[in-house]
Amino acid sequence: MLKTSGKSRTAGQPPVQQSPVYLGIRSAILGHSITPGTKLPEDELGDIYSVSRTVVRAALQALALDHIVSLEPNRGAFVAKPTRLEAREVFEARSLLEPKVAAMAAEIAKPADIALLERHMEEEHAAVAAGKDGEAVHLSGQFHVAIAEIANHSIYTDFVRRLCSRSSLIVALYWRRRDTICEHHAHHELVKAIAQHKPKDAAELMVSHIVDLFSGLDLSEREPVGKKLSDILKV
Structure with a gap:
């Protein structure tokens, strides 16, 4: 059997994956507080977390790499909606x-x-x-x-x-x-x-x-009902 070093990847995660913006949005999505398909405006998220749009954009890009967020050209970021x-x-x-x-x-x-x-x-x-x-x-x-x-x-x-x-x-x-x-x-x-x-x-x-x-899954499309980001991501 192939052996590995056993060193955890968690310790080597980039700083953005330890930021309150990344962790807060990720937790809300995975906990079903923010539903699939919900738009994630950079300016609104920046206001919620009191950070710049640059910081928000970095967090959204990291979440996109995790396939949790979808980045759409000329439309912005959305919670991923798996087919x-x-x-x-x-x-x-x-x-x-x-x-x-x-x-x-x-x-x-x-x-x-x-x-x-x-x-x-x-x-x-x-x-x-x-x-x-x-x-x-x-x-x-x-x-x-x-x-x-x-x-x-x-x-x-x-x-x-x-x-x-x-x-x-x-x-x-x-x-x-x-x-x-x-x-x-x-x-x-x-x-x-x-x-x-x-x-x-x-x-x-x-x-x-x-x-x-x-x-236990019903693989027919249905639209979830979402809430305001400002109500979910209270910091």
């Missing part, structure tokens, strides 16, 4: 990549890693119980990224992070049932397999889990 084809492709990619990642995590997971995953599950479960579905979807994505980080493969982790971010937009657009949010028992079984160092079981559970998530 039905993109939705299928994203979940197909996840079904190929994440089982491998889960198996790798199961081979080397330490007690501290399992404790981290359990905390993720508790936070996600609390969000679901409180009816905070957007937050629960975001936390679910973080859970999957955490598994990739445990696998200690920086390239896979980067791919999983980007795929989970795009999945959040897909759920916002095409969600048809509430249990599309990662079910608590599905994550529990995954953590159990990883904790018991059972790579094959972890991989099989991840495949089943992602297929179930995909089955």
Whole structure:
């Protein structure tokens, strides 16, 4: 098996990806506070965050590289709106990549890693119980990224992070049932397999889990209802 250095990419992220503008917009989008297709005017965002349009533009460009924002010539920036084809492709990619990642995590997971995953599950479960579905979807994505980080493969982790971010937009657009949010028992079984160092079981559970998530989507177009940016991005 190929080995990696194990060094996290997070520590080497460009400053723009640690800025309040980037983090605030990203969190609002992935938490479903800002809906797909919403326009993101540079001047309004600059007023909200009390920064220049140059700073806002840099954040939007970074978000575009993450496929969270779409930059359209002569029109500006919009929250990305994945097509039905993109939705299928994203979940197909996840079904190929994440089982491998889960198996790798199961081979080397330490007690501290399992404790981290359990905390993720508790936070996600609390969000679901409180009816905070957007937050629960975001936390679910973080859970999957955490598994990739445990696998200690920086390239896979980067791919999983980007795929989970795009999945959040897909759920916002095409969600048809509430249990599309990662079910608590599905994550529990995954953590159990990883904790018991059972790579094959972890991989099989991840495949089943992602297929179930995909089955909860309605890939017919519908328009989400948005809110004012100034009401969402309060700082």
